[in-house]
Amino acid sequence: LCGLSLNGLTIFSFCKTPELWTPSHLLVLSLALADSGISLNALIAATSSLLRRWPYGSDGCQAHGFQGFLMALASICGSAAIAWGRYHHYCTRSQLAWSTAASLVLLVWLSSAFWAALPLLGWGHYDYEPLGTCCTLDYSRGDRNFTSFLFTMAFFNFLVPLFITRTSYQLMEQKLRKSGCLQVPALIAKMVPTINAINYALGSEMVCRGNLAVPFTAEERAGPSQV
Structure with missing residues (x-):
C-alpha cells in the first residue's frame, strides 16, 4: 500500500505539474x-497469503507471474535508462529529446515484455512459490531449459543495466567533481523519484525553485540543443 501510494504520488505530481x-x-x-505494478503484484500475493491459498487457478498463476516479472524487469531497465538520461544531461549539457526519451521507454517495456513472455512460450517456467500463495519463476528447476533462460536473462536484464547505471553515475560524479559543481542534495533529489514528487506535491515555491529541485529546472535554464 505504501508503494502504491508513493508511486501514485509521483504519477499524480507528473500529471498535475506542467x-x-x-x-x-x-x-x-x-x-x-x-x-506501481510491482506493488499491485505484491498486494495480490498478500491477499493470497491471508487466504493461505492461491484462489485464482493455474491461468491466474501464469498471469500473476508474467505481470510481476514484467514490472520487475521494467523497473530495473527503467532505472538504467534514468541513469543514462542523467549522464546525458549533466555530462553533455544538452537536453534529452522527446523522441529519444519515448524510444527509451518503448525499448524498456518491449524488452521487458519479451523476456517476461518467454516462460509462457516454453523457455523458463512460472509456477507457485513454495508456500503456494503467489507465482513467480520456478527457481527450483535445474534442467538445461531453465538454467539457460536464467543465465541469459540475468545477463541482459541485471548485469547490463547494472553496468549502465554504475558507469553513468560514476562518470557524472567525476564530471561534477572536476567542475566543482557537485550538489549532493540535488543529486539525491534527482536519483530518487519520490523526493522529486514530494517536492512538487508540497506546492511550495521555495521548494520548487530551491537547490533541492535544481535538477528539475536545469533544463529550463540551459536551453541547449536537443539530442
Whole structure:
C-alpha cells in the first residue's frame, strides 16, 4: 500500500505539474508505473497469503507471474535508462529529446515484455512459490531449459543495466567533481523519484525553485540543443 501510494504520488505530481512535462521526467513516470505494478503484484500475493491459498487457478498463476516479472524487469531497465538520461544531461549539457526519451521507454517495456513472455512460450517456467500463495519463476528447476533462460536473462536484464547505471553515475560524479559543481542534495533529489514528487506535491515555491529541485529546472535554464 505504501508503494502504491508513493508511486501514485509521483504519477499524480507528473500529471498535475506542467514543469514536469519534460523528456527526462517521462523516464521517471515510466519507472513509477513499473513500481506501481510491482506493488499491485505484491498486494495480490498478500491477499493470497491471508487466504493461505492461491484462489485464482493455474491461468491466474501464469498471469500473476508474467505481470510481476514484467514490472520487475521494467523497473530495473527503467532505472538504467534514468541513469543514462542523467549522464546525458549533466555530462553533455544538452537536453534529452522527446523522441529519444519515448524510444527509451518503448525499448524498456518491449524488452521487458519479451523476456517476461518467454516462460509462457516454453523457455523458463512460472509456477507457485513454495508456500503456494503467489507465482513467480520456478527457481527450483535445474534442467538445461531453465538454467539457460536464467543465465541469459540475468545477463541482459541485471548485469547490463547494472553496468549502465554504475558507469553513468560514476562518470557524472567525476564530471561534477572536476567542475566543482557537485550538489549532493540535488543529486539525491534527482536519483530518487519520490523526493522529486514530494517536492512538487508540497506546492511550495521555495521548494520548487530551491537547490533541492535544481535538477528539475536545469533544463529550463540551459536551453541547449536537443539530442
